[in-house]
Amino acid sequence: MKYLLPKNELYSRLARWSAEYSILAPQKVGEYSEFLPFTAQSELCLQEPHNTRYPAKALFFPQSETILKYNRISGQLESAAPESQKRIVFGIRPCDAKAVTLLDTVFAEGDNQDPFWLARRAETFLIGLGCHEPCATCFCTSTESGPFHTEGLDALLTDLGEVFFVETLSERVEALFSELSPAEAAQQEIALAVQAAAEKSLPKVFELDGIKEKLDRVFDKEIWAELSQSCLGCGICTFLCPTCFCFDLVDEAQRGTRVRNWDTCMYRVYSLEASAHNPRPTRRERTRQRLMHKYSYWWEHAGKLGCTGCGRCVRYCPVGLDIRAMIKKASAYESEAQHAN
Numbered sequence: 001m002k003y004l005l006p007k008n009e010l011y012s013r014l015a016r017w018s019a020e021y022s023i024l025a026p027q028k029v030g031e032y033s034e035f036l037p038f039t040a041q042s043e044l045c046l047q048e049p050h051n052t053r054y055p056a057k058a059l060f061f062p063q064s065e066t067i068l069k070y071n072r073i074s075g076q077l078e079s080a081a082p083e084s085q086k087r088i089v090f091g092i093r094p095c096d097a098k099a100v101t102l103l104d105t106v107f108a109e110g111d112n113q114d115p116f117w118l119a120r121r122a123e124t125f126l127i128g129l130g131c132h133e134p135c136a137t138c139f140c141t142s143t144e145s146g147p148f149h150t151e152g153l154d155a156l157l158t159d160l161g162e163v164f165f166v167e168t169l170s171e172r173v174e175a176l177f178s179e180l181s182p183a184e185a186a187q188q189e190i191a192l193a194v195q196a197a198a199e200k201s202l203p204k205v206f207e208l209d210g211i212k213e214k215l216d217r218v219f220d221k222e223i224w225a226e227l228s229q230s231c232l233g234c235g236i237c238t239f240l241c242p243t244c245f246c247f248d249l250v251d252e253a254q255r256g257t258r259v260r261n262w263d264t265c266m267y268r269v270y271s272l273e274a275s276a277h278n279p280r281p282t283r284r285e286r287t288r289q290r291l292m293h294k295y296s297y298w299w300e301h302a303g304k305l306g307c308t309g310c311g312r313c314v315r316y317c318p319v320g321l322d323i324r325a326m327i328k329k330a331s332a333y334e335s336e337a338q339h340a341n
């Protein structure tokens with residue numbers, strides 16, 4: 001169904017929903033925006049052309065959390081898995097909603113499903129806000145997504161100035177919007193025009209066809225030394241990536257807790273083996289791993305690309321390394337090598 005949500009009714013509607021749901025929505029923290037609980041004092045940050053700094057994955061897979069409590073003396077174990085809770089993530093961008101579905105293939109499918117992820121996913125509704133003015137670091141149209149992509153969303157909002165055009169995408173959120181006025185055909189046309197203009201403002205930066213094969217062919221070539229030359233190995237690109245999911249488990253024995261923390265393949269110690277051998281000893285191998293995981297290995301383990309084009313790794317890299325340029329350079333290197341042979 002399609003509805004109109006007047007902007008001047010947004011806060012009262014969120015307040016009404018909050019009687020039944022915890023609501024998480026983008027709000028300013030210093031110079032960044034973050035998903036925070038909505039309260040009567042909240043001021044939402046829905047106008048930024050870019051995404052929240054931390055991706056929505058953190059709402060399902062926190063940066064650090066206790067997964068197990070134990071008593072070293074008695075040997076008693078207690079799982080710390082959360083109860084399922086009714087939540088609404090309001091204002092999530094389409095690239096982040098798509099990323100959540102990509103992480104479902106890691107945490108919610110197959111033999112080793114994660115009870116923490118499943119509990120948080122079960123009753124969390126994703127109400128998205130399309131990007132009518134995508135920013136310069138976004139490239140979702142190149143990564144099988146787009147500024148109004150609907151994958152993973154329960155509803156999608158399009159900003160039409162005084163009102164949001166609301167399109168519900170799942171039955172389970174229909175009741176949240178059913179009191180609103182239905183949108184007329186003319187308003188739908190305006191929304192479609194806004195969406196088309198946003199899409200057009202983001203021309204593709206590369207074609208995905210054949211990228212996996214090209215990267216596979218340059219796996220052991222020198223290009224990675226050039227691409228990784230200025231990398232500091234800080235890991236920001238992976239911590240803030242909505243599809244990176246590596247973690248480490250740490251036993252805090254004094255407290256009797258086992259804690260799961262985000263980890264990153266951009267750190268030397270990540271791949272350091274007990275024998276002291278490291279299969280990824282330099283940033284050359286670690287940069288290659290980051291790019292190949294997104295643009296090659298994801299196809300193998302999930303049949304999908306592992307990058308949503310959210311642009312966070314471009315925006316926040318302290319030395320300005322741009323994954324778009326890196327992919328294009330690796331691809332061009334492969335083409336030149338083919339012609340030379």
Ligand code: SF4
Binds near residue numbers: 237241294306307
């Ligand atoms: S690799 Fe970069 S652009 Fe792609 S999803 Fe991760 S942070 Fe976003």
Ligand code: SF4
Binds near residue numbers: 230235237316318319
């Ligand atoms: S954010 Fe930039 S400098 Fe830091 S690890 Fe990633 S690519 Fe390297």
